[in-house]
Amino acid sequence: LARIAGRVNANRYVFTSEFIPAKRAYELGI
Known part of the structure; x- marks a missing residue:
């Protein structure tokens, strides 16, 4: 269980x- x-x-x-x-790069327009 711990492995999963x-x-x-x-x-x-x-x-x-x-x-x-x-997502951050997209919001900055990169």
Whole structure:
């Protein structure tokens, strides 16, 4: 169970680290 939770957490971290900078760049017009 901890392994699955860790994997989900890692996926969420990757999604956040990819999505938020892209959204911010879009809002800045880059």
